[in-house]
Amino acid sequence: MALLNLLILFIVPLISGSIDSFDNNFVQPSIAEQQMFKNLLEEFLKLDIDREDLSSILSTFEKPRIVTFPCDTEDVNNLVVNVVETRHAGFTVPEDHAGGVIVGGTYSWQCKITTSSKGIITMDCDNTLKLNPDVINPNEKKDPRSQEVDNLVIIYHELLHGQLMLNAISSSQEWRNDVCNKTPSDKIDYSYSDKQHIIIDPIQEEFARQLVSKKGGVFFLEEISPTETQNGEFTKKITSRFEHIQLANLGIKVTYRGINTNELTVTFPQDDITISGNLKDKTKSGRVWLYAFPETATKTSNLIQIPSWIKNNAAWWSEGKITDSDFLNGIEFLIQKGILKIQGVENNSQSSQEIPTWIRNNAQWWSSGLISDEDFLSGIKYLIEVGIISYP
Numbered sequence: 224m225a226l227l228n229l230l231i232l233f234i235v236p237l238i239s240g241s242i243d244s245f246d247n248n249f250v251q252p253s254i255a256e257q258q259m260f261k262n263l264l265e266e267f268l269k270l271d272i273d274r275e276d277l278s279s280i281l282s283t284f285e286k287p288r289i290v291t292f293p294c295d296t297e298d299v300n301n302l303v304v305n306v307v308e309t310r311h312a313g314f315t316v317p318e319d320h321a322g323g324v325i326v327g328g329t330y331s332w333q334c335k336i337t338t339s340s341k342g343i344i345t346m347d348c349d350n351t352l353k354l355n356p357d358v359i360n361p362n363e364k365k366d367p368r369s370q371e372v373d374n375l376v377i378i379y380h381e382l383l384h385g386q387l388m389l390n391a392i393s394s395s396q397e398w399r400n401d402v403c404n405k406t407p408s409d410k411i412d413y414s415y416s417d418k419q420h421i422i423i424d425p426i427q428e429e430f431a432r433q434l435v436s437k438k439g440g441v442f443f444l445e446e447i448s449p450t451e452t453q454n455g456e457f458t459k460k461i462t463s464r465f466e467h468i469q470l471a472n473l474g475i476k477v478t479y480r481g482i483n484t485n486e487l488t489v490t491f492p493q494d495d496i497t498i499s500g501n502l503k504d505k506t507k508s509g510r511v512w513l514y515a516f517p518e519t520a521t522k523t524s525n526l527i528q529i530p531s532w533i534k535n536n537a538a539w540w541s542e543g544k545i546t547d548s549d550f551l552n553g554i555e556f557l558i559q560k561g562i563l564k565i566q567g568v569e570n571n572s573q574s575s576q577e578i579p580t581w582i583r584n585n586a587q588w589w590s591s592g593l594i595s596d597e598d599f600l601s602g603i604k605y606l607i608e609v610g611i612i613s614y615p
């Protein structure tokens with residue numbers, strides 16, 4: 224009986240190949256980890272993005288997936304029974320993981336191989352998927368759009384390590400022939416799970432590209448070949464912001480990570496996006512993922528401090544408990560304090576019109592927090608500037 228074990232890792236921010244590791248001890252995930260996994264999976268499943276069919280691997284979280292197939296008469300075995308279950312396990316740092324490398328998640332194939340006297344070879348796989356909470360919910364917050372993209376890529380990546388192997392079990396004649404001729408001491412071929420990321424890399428890159436674009440940004444994948452470097456060091460223009468309408472007007476937030484790279488930095492000389500760093504292994508190409516998102520207009524930058532009595536006034540006024548002029552006293556206060564800036568209007572003395580009813584509604588919504596300070600004030604500002612209401 225042999226216990227075969229294969230761990231596949233997603234490394235953030237440095238992806239350095241995959242790591243094999245023995246990992247026989249199931250660790251119960253904490254409540255927080257369970258919640259994290261549940262939320263991420265839910266979010267992943269509701270994405271409206273083209274992706275590989277993951278229904279087989281997803282079903283293994285619910286119940287064992289059993290596939291049996293007969294062997295040829297000349298084969299060592301008569302029948303193969305493959306049973307696969309996947310459990311979400313608590314995250315543990317893989318024992319042999321290289322120093323400084325951060326692992327985003329793992330999908331681990333752990334199959335017990337047994338044979339019976341009747342020539343039945345059974346592969347009983349008790350697999351685990353792990354997600355690193357320090358990567359999924361880091362203390363150091365990055366742009367939430369980049370974080371979401373990274374997290375969704377991690378779960379997709381790990382599920383693919385499971386799904387691709389299941390695809391081979393279901394339909395690769397070559398793999399099936401191989402297993403039909405194994406004894407329990409032989410190693411099963413798990414290369415279909417793609418621990419070298421030959422299939423997964425382009426799939427997850429296309430997925431990331433679509434995700435980033437859906438969230439209003441642009442995804443760049445830059446390959447840096449050793450010939451473009453000077454003894455491993457490189458500086459490379461990725462793009463000009465003016466080539467992308469999403470990036471042309473506002474500030475840009477950039478998140479990046481590299482494979483086979485060190486000391487990556489991004490700079491913005493003259494509206495270009497430039498990446499520099501050096502290759503870890505100078506004989507091999509490096510790859511850099513870069514997401515650029517337009518800066519969101521931050522409302523917090525011009526934070527408005529409105530005294531609470533003015534909000535109370537607005538509530539009472541909307542209910543008819545205080546007069547228009549009581550309410551307008553509050554507005555005048557805001558103007559005096561420079562919180563509400565009125566332009567181009569001298570104090571309009573001929574206040575004749577009634578205050579429109581919708582302003583009362585606005586005042587009520589504002590006082591109960593349904594609309595923002597800015598929304599409310601911009602309404603008032605408009606009415607003063609066009610002379611519909613005047614302040615005393």
Ligand SMILES: [Zn+2]
Pocket residue numbers: 231232233241380384418420
């Ligand atoms: Zn991987």
